[in-house]
Amino acid sequence: MENFILLDALNMSFASILGYLAGTLTTLAFVPQVVKTWKSKSTADISLGMFVTFCVGVFLWLVYGFLLGSPPIIAANVATLVLAMIILFLKIKYK
Template sequence: MEFNYITTLGLVAGVLTTLAYLPQVIKTWKSKSAQDLSWSMLIVLCIGIVLWLVYGFSIQDIPIIAANVVTLILASIILALKIKYQNGAS
């Protein structure tokens, strides 16, 4: 795959949108609470990310694949913390 300004633009966009989840992961972990996060939002988000990954692999697009692998990891951490901290358990 040739790297050009479009690929670079895609990688930068992917990094920025992926890093947007990091503060939520940190906040959820530190507060030991995910009460304000919607189950349906987290589940739909994870399904959407998986579909983006399938799409990225099907067109062999590195920026889409890389961004969504990391985003899926971060979203999965948030989902796992939501499960762990439900009902006020720590």
């Protein structure tokens, strides 16, 4: 029984680490796009529909995080929302 509890604790810990790593990567992914678009001022190949829909979706994830009281969900989605909104802003500016 104790072994099962230990195994369960290890699994949960591994899952949590994986979740944080996944959230970090899907958030950091938008950094190279922001840098690229900021420098090139060219957004012809970027879909406006993608970033409008994505920003609304991430905003809902953020509200979901607040409702659940989950700091990792809140933190990841605040960062992603800021980055995705910069890309959306640049898309509209350099349309």
